[in-house]
Amino acid sequence: MRALIAAAIGLAAALAVVLTVTAIGAPPGETSPKPLRTTVPEHP
Template identity: 85%
Template sequence: MRALAAAAIGLAAALAIVLTMTAIGAPSGETSPKPLLTTVPKHP
C-alpha cells in the first residue's frame, strides 16, 4: 500500500510541475547577437 501511495504522490508532483511550466509559458525564443564558437581551439 505504501508503494501505491508513493506512486500517487510522485504522479501528482509531476503533474503539478507540468502544469506550472505550462502556466509560465515558453521562453521568448530570441537568439543571441553573438555568434557561437563552432570550432575547438588548437592546443599549444
C-alpha cells in the same frame, strides 16, 4: 499500500510541474534555421 501512495504522490508532483511550466509558458526566442545533425557524417 505504501508503494501505491508513493506512486500517487510522485504522479501528483509530476503533474504539478507540468501544469506550472504550462502556466509560465515557453521562454521567448527563436529557433535556429540550421538543422541539427543527428548522425555522424560518413567519411569518403
